[in-house]
Amino acid sequence: MRMAAAQHALANDWPAMILRRVDPSRNMSRFWSARLQPSLFEEVLLVRAWGRIGSRGQERSYWFATRQAALATFEKITAAKCRLGYAADAERTTGAPAGRGWMLKYPPGSHGVERPREAAPA
Incomplete structure (x- = not known):
């Protein structure tokens, strides 16, 4: 694997959005x-996912040759969803959702739904 590919695969600044x-x-x-x-x-x-809150929903992936092309599409479709009335939940994100330096409180794919934790054995 080339050095550029290794850096590409290990980058941890990949944007994600839950609306x-x-x-x-x-x-x-x-x-x-x-x-x-x-x-x-x-x-x-x-990777886009959608559905009713609490359900598994649907997921679809799109391939891009460059990160810039994927990021431009990501920002375009996120803005379109916000115009349709979707909004980021303030509890589930930290920082400004519009910026690139924000992090999610919940992992991608969880759809912002908390699962009940089992009680620890006494």
């Missing part, structure tokens, strides 16, 4: 998430 849209009057409770991640073939994946 929610909840409207009780319309019985709407949806999530939408997107994240960038490296592939095994020196490409970049944009």
